[in-house]
Each structure stands twice: as C-alpha cells, then as structure tokens.
Amino acid sequence: MQISYHGHSIVKIKTKGYTILIDPFITGNRLTDLSVKEEHSDVILLTHGHNDHVGDTVEIAKQSGALVVAPNELAEYLSWQGIKTHPMHIGGAHQFDFGKVKLTQAFHGSSYITNDQQIIYTGMPAGILLFIEGKVIYHAGDTALFSDMKLLGDIHPIDVAFLPIGDNFTMGPEDAARAVEFLKPKEVIPIHYNTFPVIEQDPQEFAKMVSFTSVRVMKSGDEFDI
Secondary structure, eight states, X not given: OEEEEOSTTOEEEEOSSOEEEESOOOTTOTTOOOOGGGOOOSEEEOSOOOHHHHTTHHXXXXXXXXXXXXXXXXXXXXXXXXXXXXXXXXXXXXXXXXXXXXXXXXXXXXXXXOTTSOEEEOOXXXXXEEEETTEEEEEOOSOXXXXXXXXXXXXXOOSEEEEEOOOSSSOXXXXXXXXXXXXXXXXXXXXXXXSSGGGOOOHHHHHHHOOSSEEOOOOTTOEEEO
C-alpha cells in the first residue's frame, strides 16, 4: 500500500485495487502537485464541508465515477450534484470493498460557501479512521485537541496519523503534539499548514515537540509504502 501527501490536507492511498483520495482541495491550493484532470480515484473520503476540503470532489467524481463517502448532510448535498455518495455519521462504521471507514469526532465547523455567497450547512465535521490491508490510518480532518483522542488511541492501534498543525482554524503545533501523546500512533504526519499566511508553521518545530513517535514531514508529492 502506498500513501502520498499532496499539500494542505490531501492524502492519497493506493492499494492493489483502489485509489482513495481524502479531502481533494486542488484548485486554489498553491502547495499541491495534483491536477484535477489527471485524478481518477475510485473513492473520495471527505472530513467536512469547508471549501478547502471538499475542493474538487464533484469534478473528480464525475470524471472517474468515484464513490464519495462523507458525513450525512454533506453527502446528501453532494449527491444533488449528480455523483455517487455514501452518507455516514460520527461513531458509525461501514465495511466497503476497499476497507472499513469509521467516522470520529472533530471539533470544528462544516459548511460549504457557494459562488453566489450562500452558506450551505453540511452537518458535523469528522475525522476518519480507515482500516485497510491490515493497517489503521487516522486522518483527523480539521479539529481542535480533544481528550477523547485518548480513547481512539486506546481502542485502535493507529499506524499512521495525519494531524493538522496550522493553528488559527485547527490545532497548533503544541496541541497537535499533545494529540500524538493521546493517539499513540506509530507515525504522525503534519498537515493543514502553510497553505495560507494565517496557518504558516514550521513542521520541523512540531517534530521537535514529539519525542515519543516518529514524525514524517512530507512535501507535496512525497510518498511511502506501508
């Protein structure tokens, strides 16, 4: 299984039979190496409805036929755009052909802003636990630090955790380092930073705060096998 990072919160997972894309914010993302027209994912997983996470979901799903898995209200809204969706909610899990998805809490907001300045409520934000090929991958989405991360770490042996460190809208480096203590992943990868001036951070400084887990700082396009 190959995992790659593509700027902001975009994560791509390639298994023997599937390509899975998480939060594909490509257009307008100055840090990404991806091109919308070249993306042909089988599955798109979304953490919440903010534009910098939904991103190019509709266009990619229409051109590839991808199934979009998202929190309930967001999935319903996107289904009106003519794509295949599977709605879920926090605490719920579902076994798909590609693996099992479980949505977790995330303390944030969730809405989609249209071009005509309408704000569409898209339900509760979530994190994603992905159980796939014998591994557990946790994508926290956008969230503050919360103590129930301890439960996630106690219940699920997390192999890789993607955690936001940008501050202002999400956890900053200090809180993210505490989240690593709670989650106890084998490896952590910082995300959701440096895309905009207000979330500029030095990921190496975050890495210095984490002495008990391996930190992998990835540039857009970097990949590794697990």
